[in-house]
Amino acid sequence: MKETKNFFLNGEEFFSNKVINLLDIINYFNYNSSLLVLEYNYFICPKENWDTIFINDKDKIEIVTIVGGG
Numbered sequence: 001m002k003e004t005k006n007f008f009l010n011g012e013e014f015f016s017n018k019v020i021n022l023l024d025i026i027n028y029f030n031y032n033s034s035l036l037v038l039e040y041n042y043f044i045c046p047k048e049n050w051d052t053i054f055i056n057d058k059d060k061i062e063i064v065t066i067v068g069g070g
Contacts, residue, residue, distance in 0.1 A: 004017045005055060005056060006058065007057070007058065007061060008058075008060045009063065010061070010062055010063060020055050021053055021055065022045065022055070026050065033047065037064045038062070039060075039063075039064075041059055041060055
């Protein structure tokens with residue numbers, strides 16, 4: 001039986017019973033990975049680690065996107 005985990009993305013609670021990593025979340029929510037900063041449990045997470053960090057119960061993820069304009 002798979003354990004359901006809850007995690008928080010930008011303050012909103014989500015649930016998953018799948019094994020997912022940070023890159024899965026970025027792709028699922030269709031973020032442009034070249035224009036964002038990702039904070040994982042209060043630490044800035046380098047892009048090269050996104051596919052090796054798996055989501056655990058109660059994790060907190062903040063994604064800040066960079067928007068150009070003028």
